[in-house]
Amino acid sequence: MDSYARNRGRLLTSSRPLPDFEVVGTQGPWLHLASGTRIFDGSSGLLCTNVGQSSPKVHARLEKQFFRYSFGGAAVVQPHIQTELMERLCRAVGRPDDCVALTTCGTLGVEVAVGLARNITRVRDGKLRGDILTSTLSYHGMSALTLALAGNHARRPRPEDNFDLGPGYPAPYPPTHAHEDRNCDASCANEIGQEIDRRGAENVAAVLIEPINGTTGGAFVPPDGYLRRVSEICQERDVLVIHDEVLTGMWRTGTPLASHHWDGCEPDIVILSKGLGAGYTSVGAVLVSPEMARWIRHENADQLPAMGTMATHPLMAAACLGVLDELEEMDFAAFTARGKRLGEALTSLNGVGPVQDIRGRGFLYGVEVAPGQLWPVMKAAEERGVFFYPFTGAGHPKSEGFVVAPPLISTDEDVEFLTTALSGALDAVN
Numbered sequence: 253m254d255s256y257a258r259n260r261g262r263l264l265t266s267s268r269p270l271p272d273f274e275v276v277g278t279q280g281p282w283l284h285l286a287s288g289t290r291i292f293d294g295s296s297g298l299l300c301t302n303v304g305q306s307s308p309k310v311h312a313r314l315e316k317q318f319f320r321y322s323f324g325g326a327a328v329v330q331p332h333i334q335t336e337l338m339e340r341l342c343r344a345v346g347r348p349d350d351c352v353a354l355t356t357c358g359t360l361g362v363e364v365a366v367g368l369a370r371n372i373t374r375v376r377d378g379k380l381r382g383d384i385l386t387s388t389l390s391y392h393g394m395s396a397l398t399l400a401l402a403g404n405h406a407r408r409p410r411p412e413d414n415f416d417l418g419p420g421y422p423a424p425y426p427p428t429h430a431h432e433d434r435n436c437d438a439s440c441a442n443e444i445g446q447e448i449d450r451r452g453a454e455n456v457a458a459v460l461i462e463p464i465n466g467t468t469g470g471a472f473v474p475p476d477g478y479l480r481r482v483s484e485i486c487q488e489r490d491v492l493v494i495h496d497e498v499l500t501g502m503w504r505t506g507t508p509l510a511s512h513h514w515d516g517c518e519p520d521i522v523i524l525s526k527g528l529g530a531g532y533t534s535v536g537a538v539l540v541s542p543e544m545a546r547w548i549r550h551e552n553a554d555q556l557p558a559m560g561t562m563a564t565h566p567l568m569a570a571a572c573l574g575v576l577d578e579l580e581e582m583d584f585a586a587f588t589a590r591g592k593r594l595g596e597a598l599t600s601l602n603g604v605g606p607v608q609d610i611r612g613r614g615f616l617y618g619v620e621v622a623p624g625q626l627w628p629v630m631k632a633a634e635e636r637g638v639f640f641y642p643f644t645g646a647g648h649p650k651s652e653g654f655v656v657a658p659p660l661i662s663t664d665e666d667v668e669f670l671t672t673a674l675s676g677a678l679d680a681v682n
């Protein structure tokens with residue numbers, strides 16, 4: 253037995269089977285394997301390698317910063333590179349006047365956003381306002397607080413460990429939200445209003461929501477008008493809206509932010525992470541609207557949440573700038589058309605073999621398959637040169653599927669390859 257095989261058992265990771273192949277090199281969306289073949293990454297790593305791997309632009313930024321200075325927390329050197337990143341980032345996502353807190357991952361971004369929302373609402377209103385409402389089909393990170401808040405039933409802490417926290421409103425998606433006489437629509441948001449009123453608006457700081465559902469459920473898209481109604485309900489009650497765009501932000505769903513698919517739903521706070529570091533660095537960014545940021549600077553405000561030793565790491569900022577260089581050089585018309593073609597090709601597989609449902613937007617789709625069929629499909633896809641990211645539990649405990657999320661820099665040929673391989677895999681397990 254080689255030392256890797258011997259030591260594999262040390263990995264404290266989830267129960268997902270580890271890949272059978274060994275990666276020895278990468279290029280864009282492709283992984284080159286020890287066997288001499290290559291495999292297409294239809295999952296963008298864990299939904300993060302949005303600009304592909306081995307980017308010369310990211311490399312150039314990292315190298316330049318490395319030889320300038322490789323560490324300098326805000327208390328050590330002036331944070332020029334961080335402010336350059338914040339400026340570029342805020343403009344890129346259409347929120348040019350926001351203030352930004354950087355963190356080292358998505359989970360910490362959510363934690364910081366929760367702290368800021370509580371701070372803002374308390375100093376503004378002088379009330380308690382501590383509650384954060386999340387949906388029954390949500391994931392917001394792996395810390396004790398974010399696991400306790402979120403609705404991912406497979407990952408919920410035991411009752412004695414959940415700080416008396418839990419999801420506050422039903423997700424507006426058919427498998428979890430049954431109606432006798434209609435489909436989910438914008439009026440499902442009224443249940444959020446009812447929950448805020450039940451708790452008393454003076455006790456609620458914010459509604460925390462993934463504007464398009466991520467891997468807990470698999471890329472469900474909310475009904476048109478739903479997010480706008482959420483914003484209206486919260487505004488009427490002085491409750492903040494936080495969009496968790498850790499997974500969906502930075503063009504994953506075809507637009508800079510997933511909320512850009514609809515009007516009237518700009519949140520007070522947005523959290524970004526995966527697509528910003530794009531797998532080159534761990535990072536989180538919490539963007540706060542200027543109207544709300546002024547309360548954080550108020551003389552009665554609490555201390556700002558500590559961001560952590562590594563949050564202002566200059567190499568992290570350099571990598572993110574390289575990612576923005578890549579993203580901003582994309583041909584957006586071609587990118588949009590490619591996302592649409594991917595969506596159409598995948599939708600045409602609905603009902604083929606074990607496929608029960610396909611939903612999503614842009615470069616993010618959830619393919620739900622019949623119980624027990626996930627791993628056979630994944631294996632058949634891998635044999636045809638592509639792999640995806642599995643999800644479980646979109647409502648029914650036994651439901652399962654996989655997220656199709658190729659890197660955003662995939663070419664027309666790549667998309668064609670992916671959909672042909674997937675179609676072949678579905679036929680094979682039919």
Ligand SMILES: Cc1ncc(COP(=O)(O)O)c(C=O)c1O
Binds near residue numbers: 357498499525
């Ligand atoms: C919507 C959402 N929020 C938060 C997180 C946590 O981010 P991280 O794994 O970087 O801590 C994730 C990670 O998958 C996510 O999908």
